[in-house]
Amino acid sequence: MDKYIWLIPILPLAGFVINGLGRNSLSKSVIGFIGSLIVLVSFGLSLAVFFQVKSTGVPINVNYFTWFAVGALKFPFAFLIDQLSAIMLLIITGVGFLIHLYSIGYMHDDEGFGKFFAYLNLFVFFMLLLVLGSNYLIMFIGWEGVGLCSYLLIGFWFTNPDYADAAKKAFVMNRIGDLGFLLGIFSIIYVFGSIQFAEIFPKAATMKSGAGPLLIITILLFIGACGKSAQLPLFTWLPDAMAGPTPVSALIHAATMVTAGIYMIARSNILYTLSPFTMELIAYIGLATALIAALIALTQTDIKKVLAYSTVSQLGYMFLGLGVGAYTGAFFHVLTHAFFKALLFLGAGSVIHAMSGEQDMRKMGALKGKIKTTFTTMMIGTVAIAGIPPFAGFFSKDEILAHAYAHSPIFWAVGVLTAMLTSFYMFRMMYLTFYGKFRGTHEQEHHLHESPPTMTIPLIVLAILSILGGFIGVPEVLHGHHELAHFLEPVFHKSNEILGEHHLSESLEYALMATSVVLAFAAMAYAYMKYAKNGSVPVADTEERPALTSLSYHKFYLDELYDFIVRKPLDWLSTFFYNVIDKLGIDGLVNGIGRGTIETSKGLRLLQTGNVGFYIFIMVLGIIAVLLYSVFGLTKI
Amino acid sequence: MESLTNTMHAVPLNHYILLSTIIFAIGVMGVLIRRNAIVIFMSVELMLNSVNLLLTAFSVYRGDATGQVFVFFIMALAAAEVAVGLAIIVMIYRNTNSIDINVLNRLKW
């Protein structure tokens, strides 16, 4: 099997080349077929790799060639497939394939169909590179590569300047994180003299907890993760990224790319375990992000924006998990989140498709009967994300919350509060969309239709996964075996040893679960009362909102704040540097020297009066000066 | 020759130097102050002759004839100079009806 691993990323790359070159000459069905099939083959290969790793329990290491070498330092192009990357491979290619399939239907009428599939294939390639890399540099290639694809796909409809801006914003914000990552890589090379995971982690494990270099490295890497995984203060690009086509939002901005940060930290778990300060920081940032994003999601009216903020909030959850040492829990949530969030986004895409491109929930309503499959599957996704057992989200969320409680009950309280908010805004979205009265135009009503099978089949598959996905990690309290934890044990082994087991009594764990479930139900019931039964609809943009609602609706004015403290000063600085310092200051000095020479010579020229007597006078003065100097000067006056 | 040297030695060298310095200074002042070309010309001659005097004095004082040879050269040169210089002055006069050197200020910036 080892021999064929390179095929896993190369196939999507080949797909990119074929679809990219043939975007105008190949027919849409051929492009869609090639694009999807190639990812499916990759998925098959990934499955084979997964089962090999599962049965042998030994990570696969394949070394291809030295990418480049500087001095004694070599940067090998090598892949490492252990339990962690094996699962990621399955998510990327599996969910990726479903979304490719879905795109065939969703993008069918778009003139950029070929381009879209080319980009999507390219994204899969880079994402696979990211998880396959056996060192930080290969990971970084994938890391930046997915950023590029994200840029290309957000700006897919680039004729709209707002979309182009959103793409630019995503790229730039990611780059801020990338700088942190890059500096982290340099620090790692400096401290450990290598970038190979296999060489770094054993060395790191021998360092003592809280060591300075580890602190710097982990914080720098975490900055990278913040950018890619949309955490405070770098999360504002993700909601804007919804400008891209919906399958992109599902694949890149929900299921795979944005979880790269969690993957990276989980991969480097030993470094983090040994720097408790960074762990604490991650937990706080994760918690704050989860809460703030959830608060913003409460009042959004764009169906995709709600899901976007929900994604940010869930990512915050995962970081909370990482921060409190629940590596397995966080990764578990990555997995389940990939299922239900991809499902929700694809469902939303199906709704938008049915509504002829309408995304505003204020103009929807009563779609339940019209698009039954979409409704059912989305409802499953919503229940899963709300943390209602036995759906997938419940188990992963519960594991994170249990760890949070063991770490600090306050973390748990905020976490549960966020979970409650999640349940509320998700059901709010469902009720606004599918219940009540239809609020759209007649034309839209006339066109309402269920999506074609290429779109509904992925929905159904993902819905099934959202129902069953949680059972791979049923905790022992509920008489499960937590298969996932056992499978991932080799990866987190060292960290778990250092962190130790958290001990919550069985009854306490039941109580915690019960609390979160009850609160989730309560929030659901409240949403039902408010939006389904009473049929209240968020006010139009022209009307006044209460202050708090307005704050939430306008995303706490974070974009405006960044504009004010970063963009405006930089723009001002740019003008200032150019007009004042560069043109007046430095160039003024340079030109001043030139002009000074001219002016001086203009002045000196006047000495040439043409009056012979004056010349002689000056000459005599000169002679006298020379005489005086030769007589007195040498002997010091 | 011997007696002449002795006679010369009767007058201290300093006197010769002083005299020729005075004459030279007069010449310089003449050149600087006067505007009449002919007067300036004469002042130049004055300076030349003061130098001649000094050369002769030193020559005798040191008993070395080289200095007096120089003097003859200078005299010959001065004669040539006078010829050329006066010719120039005549030409200037013909052109400007004046020998005031301040009129000749067209060679400037």
Next chain:
Amino acid sequence: MTVSILLFLPIVAAVITALLKNGIAKHAALFFSVAQLVIALIFLSKFVPDASTQFVIDVPWISSYGIYFSAGIDGISMVLVLLTTVLVPLIILTTYQHQYKNEGAFYGLILFMQAGMLVVFTALDGFLFYVGWEAALIPIYFICALWGGENRIRITIKFFIYTFAGSLFMLVGIIYLYLQSPDKTFDIHNFYKMTLDVKHQSWVFWAFFLAFAIKMPLFPFHTWQPDTYTEAPSGGTMMLSGIMLKMGIYGVIRWMIPNAPLGFFHFQALAMILGVIGVVYASIIAFKQKDGKRLVAYSSIAHVGLIAAGIFAWNIAGVQGAMIQMLNHGINVVGMFFIWDIISRRLNTREIDQLGGIAKVAPRFAIGFLIILLGTVGLPLTNGFIGEFLLLKGVFDFSVQHYVNLVLAIIAGLTIIFGAVYMLRMYKNVMQGETNPLTATFADVSGTEKFTLCLICVLVIALGIYPQPILHISEAAVTQLVNQIGSKFTM
């Protein structure tokens, strides 16, 4: 086989080309430059990538003053010879759409300039180096002054006097070294062996530094550059930015630091800070530029600032990064100016704000633009990444070793953020959005343009995917140089 054929062929070619008629001259120039490239590749194939200097020619020239015509190629020179010989045909190709008046003279001057630059990159004799240095300046002066834009005369004179003033300082430095050398020759190896004290080395350092800093240009000696790049004809701009500024960088590696190591280490921090300031300063200025060429000019200052900072860090990563980045920056900047040449030739404007939506009407052009842009912002798997990575690593190591903190590295690293900001802003305003009446009829690239653009894109991606061969060329030479200086004079 000696390097002389590489140095004299372009001179012969220049003379022949200059005598040819319009219409034939550009083909002849292309032919000669490709021939030159082939010769360079033959050299490369015979080149042994160790630290030695190969293909040496060493004949007395003006023997009464110890001046030799002495040139050769080592790893460092080889990369730059490649840069020159690859870029010149590329640049000639990019000008194919232009109908220059007096074409023979134009291309003759470009070939002559190539000769001068090759002399600079291979010279082993101080005098020869200086001659090449000035010989390269004269053609570009005429290219700018005769075929440039509206303000060309004023700008060109400023450019010429500024750089010339700088090189006079260098001449003083060279002559000083010559006078100090034990056997009174201009031989670089003799210079290397000398051990002056810190004070005198500092003077030598400043003499060279001024010349090279102006040529690169390094902040705050850069103000001639945006004007000149904007006014020069695109071929001239490419010669200047693609190859000529590398003379300054090469000079730092070959002439400045090894000849005055103590002086350099004395002022290392200052030089480093100037480089890093240049990165941030020029990037910030580039944010709000309205003229496309001027924006690229400022971005070039930022990139060169980073290259300089990497060299001043004086460790293997930094210098190796500089070597490969010189090549890659050359390719990318030629690509960028070619993009702007295409736009301004079609639309007669370079005002970014007047454009928009071109990607919609010219998708092939958009792809080319995007690939070159990605190379410029240093995305992995494009050529810009590897250089930027190594340079930043060099700066980082220096920063950690000398100041025990990361400030310098973080500031220098801002380039990857700022670069993305101004480049994407430009791309968005030019290519994205809706078309306007001006851009609606923009014709997509075809023919020679398409071919040239493809060629540049292929280089961008190929060098990004597998940079090791290029790094390998200079590896041994750089390692030896860095270790030699480092071990002999550690502060």
